[in-house]
Amino acid sequence: MPHTNLYTGSCTILQTPSRPPTLRSISDWQAAYASGALLADLLNPLRVRMQQAGLPVYLHVASEGELLAQTQALLQRAAKLGGAAAVQAALPLFGVPFVVKDNIDIAGVPTTAACPAFAHTAKANATVVQKLIDAGAVWLAKTNLDQFATGLVGTRSPYGAPASALAPGHISGGSSSGSAVAVAQGDVPFALGTDTAGSGRVPAAFNGIVGLKPTPGRVSNHGVLPACKTLDCVAVLAHHVADAAAVLAVIEGPDNADAFSHFIPGPATLPERLRLGVPAAMPPLSAAFETAFAAACSRAQAAGHTLVPVDFTPLFDVAQLLYSGPWVAERHAVVRTLLAQHPDSLDAVVRNVIEQATRHSATDAFEGQYRLRELSHTAQALWQSVDALFVPSAPMHPRFEDVADDPVGVNSQLGQCTNFVNRLGWCALAVPAGTTGEGLPFGVTLIAPANNDAALAQAGAAWLGETTPSQALPRPATQATLTLAVVGAHLSGLPLNGQLTERGAHLLEATTTAADYRLFALPGTTPPKPGLQQVAEGGANITVELWAMPMHQVGSFLALIPAPLGLGTLRLADGRQVHGFLCEAHALASAVDITTHGGWRNYLASIKPASGSLLSVVFQR
Numbered sequence: 001m002p003h004t005n006l007y008t009g010s011c012t013i014l015q016t017p018s019r020p021p022t023l024r025s026i027s028d029w030q031a032a033y034a035s036g037a038l039l040a041d042l043l044n045p046l047r048v049r050m051q052q053a054g055l056p057v058y059l060h061v062a063s064e065g066e067l068l069a070q071t072q073a074l075l076q077r078a079a080k081l082g083g084a085a086a087v088q089a090a091l092p093l094f095g096v097p098f099v100v101k102d103n104i105d106i107a108g109v110p111t112t113a114a115c116p117a118f119a120h121t122a123k124a125n126a127t128v129v130q131k132l133i134d135a136g137a138v139w140l141a142k143t144n145l146d147q148f149a150t151g152l153v154g155t156r157s158p159y160g161a162p163a164s165a166l167a168p169g170h171i172s173g174g175s176s177s178g179s180a181v182a183v184a185q186g187d188v189p190f191a192l193g194t195d196t197a198g199s200g201r202v203p204a205a206f207n208g209i210v211g212l213k214p215t216p217g218r219v220s221n222h223g224v225l226p227a228c229k230t231l232d233c234v235a236v237l238a239h240h241v242a243d244a245a246a247v248l249a250v251i252e253g254p255d256n257a258d259a260f261s262h263f264i265p266g267p268a269t270l271p272e273r274l275r276l277g278v279p280a281a282m283p284p285l286s287a288a289f290e291t292a293f294a295a296a297c298s299r300a301q302a303a304g305h306t307l308v309p310v311d312f313t314p315l316f317d318v319a320q321l322l323y324s325g326p327w328v329a330e331r332h333a334v335v336r337t338l339l340a341q342h343p344d345s346l347d348a349v350v351r352n353v354i355e356q357a358t359r360h361s362a363t364d365a366f367e368g369q370y371r372l373r374e375l376s377h378t379a380q381a382l383w384q385s386v387d388a389l390f391v392p393s394a395p396m397h398p399r400f401e402d403v404a405d406d407p408v409g410v411n412s413q414l415g416q417c418t419n420f421v422n423r424l425g426w427c428a429l430a431v432p433a434g435t436t437g438e439g440l441p442f443g444v445t446l447i448a449p450a451n452n453d454a455a456l457a458q459a460g461a462a463w464l465g466e467t468t469p470s471q472a473l474p475r476p477a478t479q480a481t482l483t484l485a486v487v488g489a490h491l492s493g494l495p496l497n498g499q500l501t502e503r504g505a506h507l508l509e510a511t512t513t514a515a516d517y518r519l520f521a522l523p524g525t526t527p528p529k530p531g532l533q534q535v536a537e538g539g540a541n542i543t544v545e546l547w548a549m550p551m552h553q554v555g556s557f558l559a560l561i562p563a564p565l566g567l568g569t570l571r572l573a574d575g576r577q578v579h580g581f582l583c584e585a586h587a588l589a590s591a592v593d594i595t596t597h598g599g600w601r602n603y604l605a606s607i608k609p610a611s612g613s614l615l616s617v618v619f620q621r
Helices: 026-034 039-053 064-079 084-090 127-134 177-184 201-206 241-251 287-302 313-324 328-341 348-359 362-384 400-405 407-414 453-464 551-558 600-606 614-619
Strands: 058-061 097-101 138-143 190-195 210-213 233-238 275-279 306-310 388-392 427-435 441-448 481-486 506-512 517-521 530-534 543-550 565-571 577-583
Touching (some): 026 039, 039 097, 039 138, 058 177, 097 177, 127 138, 127 190, 127 241, 177 190, 177 201, 190 210, 190 241, 201 441, 210 241, 210 453, 233 241, 241 427, 241 453, 287 388, 287 441, 313 362, 427 453, 441 453, 481 551, 517 600, 543 551
Parallel strands (some): 097 138, 275 306, 481 577
Antiparallel strands (some): 190 233, 210 233, 388 441, 427 441, 481 543, 506 543, 517 530, 530 577
């Protein structure tokens, strides 16, 4: 393919080509262009290699003309920017190649959803594709999938079944099978998939890569063929969490073209030492995966995290609603005309799954909603005791013959720890966690509450030991927060902690005040509360928790704080100053001085049943 250099400014991106390095990350591609590599010299050989590889990974590879049109348009845009810094700022993904799952539209290219009878040429780019192009990225191919994104195995396609890039003979996982394999085998630094019930996380685990599944609504689904419109998420597959987060930063945001768009920036970080919720009763794992997950748990503990056994029963019950409940009707809504007119055009397993929708009534749909609301209420309470959930991304890694012998049963097992996440509106990040004794890739998934996408990426990068990339990468949007020090009934697990968590606040750390504070048990408060006072002498270090509260929620939270408590400035033992609750001096005249206990929790623990109830002790004065 001839290369047309349309750039005439001072930027060095398009000078004499150098020997291309191994380009597995966005930073690698940025560095290659900065060193003088040409678009055509890097992208066209890659396009040819994909074209030669073809099925079962690639369903459509950009033609020479399609690639030339993209690179010329990109060079024209770069030429108008006037320098390397300007190019980096306006086009952070300049020349970085990507591929997309073939249920995501690219203008002028067929969208098949792995069903030839459904194929049609897209008239416009999906919002996510357009945003990537606007950021300078270059699409190279559309990838295979479980037909209509219905499956977690990667074998339900007339175009063939990709194998795991790391374990030939074992499935790639689905439904984003081709996208995961394309990344894992080093063809592109990132790819787009979709994830309704685990379709980005499971193939990430089976290919030893990262699978980022955003909070539903954070990324537009306009131009994405729905599987379940109320649940679908565009997923990002990459080698590095930093790259997945950078892509999320580019594609996220509100979109009026998507009625389900619901973009809310969340916190930037989770606590450095996490409370990780693990299933109290683990679903059945293969022996190799059980050993691997135990090793991952030990690794987490060695890193300073705390494992908290959690009853996953309500989560597994939510998972059952997805396929055994009326939500399968959402899949039917997409293909009902094709199913009615050409039923044989669908994969037999996919057809059998979707046909289950005809067994449900409108009454079933409402009863399913009622049941989901009940389970969601129970599930949300988990976040009072944990910062994130920590689960194996899949229970085993099947061989192709395992799926052939039991296509529905194996698929169902793969979704045990993934199916419930979107239904509850949460975000998730699948990350590699080594290999099994058999050499199979093994991965774990971190799951967090809605809108914690950026914070979850930070935690995942820490898990993988990623360092800050040499080149600046975009970062997902985060909300402004106020750090609040709480000392009493708002502490984790105590009666008023829900006032924090329901406003999206998250625990940063437990620490202590400087040594010039005294703590008192206030009389006549329900629930019992302490009062904190700074003193000139006779003080001590008092245990507090620091919570990050979204700024837009601070006002409603402060409205709940009764006199004599009020917001002031606290000095911590390490010299930091934060906002926290202090007590008016007049209210302490009849209060019990409990400073010697060092904190409210210690005081509560010191009250023995024999001395009466906590209320009687606090109210006795």
